[in-house]
Each structure stands twice: as C-alpha cells, then as structure tokens.
Amino acid sequence: MPRNTNPFDDENINPTANAAVATTSASVPSRKSWIPAGLGGSGKHGATIDIPLEDPKKKERELLSWEQDLKRREQDIKRREDAMNRAGVTVEVRNWPEFYPIIHHDIANEIPIHAQKLQYTAFASWLGLIACLVWNFFAVLAESIHSEDIVIFLLAVIYAISGCPLSYILWYRPLYRAMRTDSVVTFGQFFVCYSIHVGFCVIAAIAPPIIFRGKTLTGILVAIEVLAGDMFTGVLYFIGFVFFTLESLLSIWVLERVYMYFRGHR
Secondary structure: OOEEEOOOHHHOOOOOHHHHHHHHHHHHOOOOOOOOOOOOOOOOOOOOOOOOOOHHHHHHHHHHHHHHHHHHHHHHHHHHHHHHHOOOOOOOOOOEEEOOOOOOOOOHOOOOOHHHHHHHHHHHHHHHHHHHHHHHHHHHHHHEEEHOHHHHHHHHHHHHHHHHHHHHHHHHHHHHHHHHHOOHHHHHHHHHHHHHHHHHHHHHHHHOOOOOOOOOOOOHHHHHHHHHHHHHHHHHHHHHHHHHHHHHHHHHHHHHHHHHHHOOOO
C-alpha cells in the first residue's frame, strides 16, 4: 500500500533556516578581482579605455602660426638692417684681438685699398703708444721700489690705465671711421686729438720737470738722473726714452700723411 505522507511535515520545517542562510551569505564579503578597473576587473565588463588624443589639425595650425611669426620677425630684422645701412650706420662686431676681442678692427675689408697702408701705420702708432706706457709703468715701478716713492708709481698706473683706452677713443677710432666714411667731422676730431698725442709723446721723451711730477715718465732728463743712482733702473729709463722718441717720430709722420690724404680728397 502506498505510504501515507504526514500532513504535518510542513510544520517541521524551521522557518528561520532561510533567514540564517541569507544572513551567512551576506556576512561573507565578496571576492575582489585582481584585474584593474578599466581592464575588465571592475565588474563592468566591456569597459573602454579613454586615451586623450591631440587634434592633428590643431597641432598643424600651431606650427603654421609659429612659422609665420618667425618669418615676420626675420623680415622685421632685415628691414631694420637695411634702414641702418641706408643711414650709414654699420654694426661693429668686436673681433680684435682674436684671443679676447674688445674692439672692432677690419682694415682689409672696410678701409679703401689706397688708404690701408696709412691706416696700418696709424694702428702701429697706437700699439706703440701702448708699448711706451706699459714699459714706462715697469720702469717707474722699479724706481719706486728703489726710492720708496709710491706716488710716482700711482701716477704711472694712471698714465697707463687712462692713456690706452683714451687714445683709442679720442684719435684712433675717429681716424678709422674717417677713412671708412670720408667724414670731415671725424677727420677734424682726429687732427685735434692726435696733435695732443704728438705733444705728449715729445714731452714724455724729454720729461722736463715743469709738467709731470718727478720721475713718472722715462724721458732723457729723468733717465740721466736715475742712472746716477741705480744702473739697472737707469737702463730701463733709457729704453723708455728710446720708445717715446720712436713713437714721437712715427706719430709726426702719421699726422703729416693723414693731413696730405685729407687735403688730396678735398
């Protein structure tokens, strides 16, 4: 006979079983995926990666704008250079001496061929003055040590420091520009300042005690006096006298030749 089912079986079911199972499943945390978000591990399968891309047309427009600005600047610089050339203004680049350029000097390219020899001679005159002042400095230094007179040494330093740049500014650079541009004004400045230079060289070669103090210049009169006290220092003074004498003769010749050149072009 068929087995009779118990009509009260449903009553034996624990009504809290399902709730306990639900509570247990809720208390256990879900496992997190090790795959980074955006690569399929965030739970949002099929997510795409947003990579910002620059607009190539925008980049091209920026490059074109930059190129146009560069061309505009080049044209502006060229217009300024042309205006300066028309006005007779030249850009002087320092190129002498080669090991440490401090002045602009290019006789071969900027001075007319027929005046280059005269300009080179004037340049030698300027270098000769520098040599005279430097030698005068060392000679007076030796005498100041021997005589313990610091004043003559300081004056010799002043002559050397001021004479070298002033001679370039006052008469050599005006002559260089006058030869290049044939300017009457710059020629006039050269003649005035170079005449003063010639007078200084003649006085320095003689060294009379009426203008310059004591033994600050290696002239013949001072050289004789120093030679009586110390032979070595006296020889230095005599060499300085020879330097100033040669510089005086060369300067007089340059002054005469430049004057003849000036008169020949007028």
